[in-house]
Amino acid sequence: MSGPDSAMEAEFDTVAAWTEQAVADLGRDHAVPAACRGSGSPADLAWLARGLDLRGDARFLDAGAGLGGPAAWLVDHLGGRWTGRPLLTEPMIHAARSARRLFGFPTVAAVSEALPLPSASVDVAWSLGVLCVTPSRPQVLGELRRVLVPGGRLGLLVLQHGGTPLPEQPEGNDFPTHDELAAQLADAGFRVDEEVDAARLPGAPAGWDERADRVDDHVRRHHREHPAHRQAEEQQRVMGRLLGERLVTTQLLVTTAV
Ligand SMILES: C[S@@+](CC[C@H](N)C(=O)[O-])C[C@H]1O[C@@H](n2cnc3c(N)ncnc32)[C@H](O)[C@@H]1O
Numbered sequence: 001m002s003g004p005d006s007a008m009e010a011e012f013d014t015v016a017a018w019t020e021q022a023v024a025d026l027g028r029d030h031a032v033p034a035a036c037r038g039s040g041s042p043a044d045l046a047w048l049a050r051g052l053d054l055r056g057d058a059r060f061l062d063a064g065a066g067l068g069g070p071a072a073w074l075v076d077h078l079g080g081r082w083t084g085r086p087l088l089t090e091p092m093i094h095a096a097r098s099a100r101r102l103f104g105f106p107t108v109a110a111v112s113e114a115l116p117l118p119s120a121s122v123d124v125a126w127s128l129g130v131l132c133v134t135p136s137r138p139q140v141l142g143e144l145r146r147v148l149v150p151g152g153r154l155g156l157l158v159l160q161h162g163g164t165p166l167p168e169q170p171e172g173n174d175f176p177t178h179d180e181l182a183a184q185l186a187d188a189g190f191r192v193d194e195e196v197d198a199a200r201l202p203g204a205p206a207g208w209d210e211r212a213d214r215v216d217d218h219v220r221r222h223h224r225e226h227p228a229h230r231q232a233e234e235q236q237r238v239m240g241r242l243l244g245e246r247l248v249t250t251q252l253l254v255t256t257a258v
Contacts, residue, residue: 007171008133010228011235012037013092015219016067018229020098022218026211031102032076033208034215035069037129040157042208043201044252045073048126048155051194051254054082058123063112063144064130065090068099087122089115113139117147124148126155131181135174141188148257154190156253157198159243166247170238175248190255198250 016037023031036045054060054074062071065088075086088107090096100107110116112127113136125144131137144154161175176184185192203209223229242248 007231007235009092010231012066012133013094014226014228015223015232016092016095017098018219018223019067019215020102021222022215023102026214026218030211030215032069032072033204033212035067035099035102036073036212037066037069040198040250041201041204042073042077043203044157044198044250045070046077047196047198047201047252048128048157048254049074049077052124052126052153052155054078054084054124056082057084058082059121060084060086061115061117061122061125061147062086062088063115063125063127063140064133065096065099065107066092066129067095068103068105068107070126070128071105072103087117112143115143115147119146120149122147122149122152124153124155126157128155128157129159131156132159132175133173137174137176137181137184138188141184141190145189145257150257152257153193154255154257156251156255158251158253159239159248160251162247162249164247166242168238168241170235170242172235173239178251181251185253185255189258191258192253192255194254196252198252199246201252 019034023034065071068088071086071088086105088099088105089110090099091111093109096107096109108116112130125148134140158181159175161177163177
């Protein structure tokens with residue numbers, strides 16, 4: 001494993017564990033929005049869910065699941081149409097533990113470059129906000145292809161670099177350009193079926209952002225002096241600027257393992 005650096009740990013591990021405590025204090029209805037770290041709006045998840053068409057007892061993997069919010073959203077969203085249970089993998093140990101405690105899904109601490117799963121053991125997968133935080137995209141995509149059955153679908157949320165030099169670089173991120181990602185997907189054995197810029201989809205429903213903001217405020221009130229909190233806030237400031245200026249955009253893709 002190429003170890004996650006400290007900025008990544010601050011944002012995705014330490015703050016994730018504090019988030020679990022905030023949800024315990026603020027109430028269960030805060031869990032899903034708070035635990036969608038970087039996956040954006042429910043409209044993004046709904047777009048992916050439609051393309052992935054998860055149904056019956058299909059085996060589903062969320063690779064790089066963070067706190068597990070997107071998988072919990074998916075279970076609620078699909079209702080009885082899908083009777084399976086998500087399997088979560090996430091390399092940050094505190095985030096993985098918190099995900100398991102928050103939602104009760106089987107969660108394994110693992111990087112996506114080395115998934116502890118047999119080949120062709122997954123029917124459908126998604127990986128949200130992960131391919132842009134690791135330079136080992138070919139290895140991650142190779143592993144996802146290995147564990148998926150032929151014809152299995154993979155949903156992706158990827159922050160893409162528009163090609164213009166960035167004025168600031170958030171530590172630990174590695175944004176592919178559109179063409180770089182397209183080539184890496186093809187090399188790994190994925191066909192892109194659909195792709196959309198998330199900016200074209202609707203924003204979050206009323207209440208979603210408010211709940212996520214309340215959790216952030218709670219974490220800030222309790223931990224603002226902690227170096228990990230300062231580091232995570234700085235990461236978020238840089239990301240907010242890059243997305244706001246559209247130097248980096250959020251792309252959603254539905255692909256098929258060929
Ligand atoms: C932007 S967050 C997204 C988390 C979650 N997928 C979501 O949408 O809420 C990126 C996640 O990727 C995880 N990650 C970083 N490097 C990884 C790797 N090599 N393999 C798998 N996950 C990784 C981080 O720990 C973090 O949880």
